[in-house]
Amino acid sequence: MFPHRNEVFLMTQYVIDQMLEQVRESIRSQDQDVFRKLFLGWHENFQMQVIMQLYKHERMQLYDWLAANELAGVFQEMEYEDQFFTLKEMEAAQAAAVMNEVSADDAAAFIDKLPITARKESLLKAMDAKKADDVKEILSYPKETAGAIMTKEYLEIFSNQTIAEVMAFLRKTGQDVETIYYVYVVNEAGHLAGVVSLRDVIVHDNKTIIEEIMSTRVVYADDDLDQEDVAKIIQTYDLLAVPVVNKQKHLIGIVTVDDVMDVLEEEVTEDIGEISASKGSTDTNLSAFQAAKKRAPWIVLLMFLGLITANVIGRYEETLEAVVLLSVFIPLIMDSAGNTGTQSLAVVVRSLATGSYEKKGIAKMLRRELGTGFFMGLICAVVLVLTVSILYNHLLLAVIVAVSIFLTLSVAALIGAVLPLIINKLNIDPAVASGPFITTLNDIIGLFIYFTIATSFLEYL
Known part of the structure; x- marks a missing residue:
């Protein structure tokens, strides 16, 4: 038995090797159905570990057998260097399709690290216009601010909607957002007006109006707030996500707890580098x-x-x-x-x-x-x-x-x-x-x- 995405499993190289051999066998036999049944049952991190140990011609086969959204899940588990060479192996259209499926903040983080400006512009031009605009907006913010680490995939509703309408909306769009545990309420001008938890949506009657159950005391972060302060907000209030607003108090994105974990890791690494007088050299990939x-x-x-x-x-x-x-x-x-x-x-x-x-x-x-x-x-x-x-x-x-x-x-x-x-x-x-x-x-x-x-x-x- 191999680990399923819903199982807690301590991976060993032996198990990875077994998974790798099964993938290779399905490639040798050109059995796409067997491959998809095996591969898509594993957690994205396990998929990533297997893919990175394949030979280039084997990976090229997998790129044909997997849909863009399936590759996007694996892509987001990779380090930047692996992401770069993975997209470089793909056709331009397929690379753009994968980036369209990647969350906006992760896409922005990847594109920002690309060393050549022309490559950045080329990739953005090939992407879906809406996703490209979201990425450009994130990239426009100063580094290490709330705007620079926020994601654009979130749920917003209006206060006059009913629970039934919101539930229908969640079923339709819930798969495309970063988190569904909070649903943010905006007014007609786009200002952040309140928040409703998924639990509140589930437990109330279908005819209940959102305005009756929403909380108007919303904890939020300004778009220019330092990322460390955003992390403190999430930690202080035990949130899974915090909404981000601009100067006009328009809701423009959210920062999730997994983004904050990355921020804390970056800050700890930076502080270790400062304290040990080795700033900038803690990356083991450096020569x-x-x-x-x-x-x-x-x-x-x-x-x-x-x-x-x-x-x-x-x-x-x-x-x-x-x-x-x-x-x-x-x-x-x-x-x-x-x-x-x-x-x-x-x-x-x-x-x-x-x-x-x-x-x-x-x-x-x-x-x-x-x-x-x-x-x-x-x-x-x-x-x-x-x-x-x-x-x-x-x-x-x-x-x-x-x-x-x-x-x-x-x-x-x-x-x-x-x-x-x-x-x-x-x-x-x-x-x-x-x-x-x-x-x-x-x-x-x-x-x-x-x-x-x-x-x-x-x-x-």
């Missing part, structure tokens, strides 16, 4: 040279910041010459400072991304991080006093290292919290206060604290 080119500017910058660290050490050369043992604890001070700052950075960037800092207040967050650094420093100081005293039999040295680590961790936690807040106030992504940058900055401060204290007690060492 080693391309990845290095994107990472190198940060590394060069951090290298020059590292020279400041070296100058701090050089400034206290006499102290180190007098007590060489002090050099043993340099890595400990630097690593502890960098790690503590990065932890605070991660906490604050996360709070900024989720909006939780707005509920608690900036002052409370800073007090918390300073307190956290204080207690971590205190714990580490106690441990070091005992450890250094035992290992090196030098109580004053143990106290110097312990006090240094206490002050360093307290300051490092505060810097790791303050820096992203300042950057956020400047309307810059706070994640650019990257982990390596915070680490280097706290290294410098930690060493300065350590050598200042050590120099003050040099005559007693």
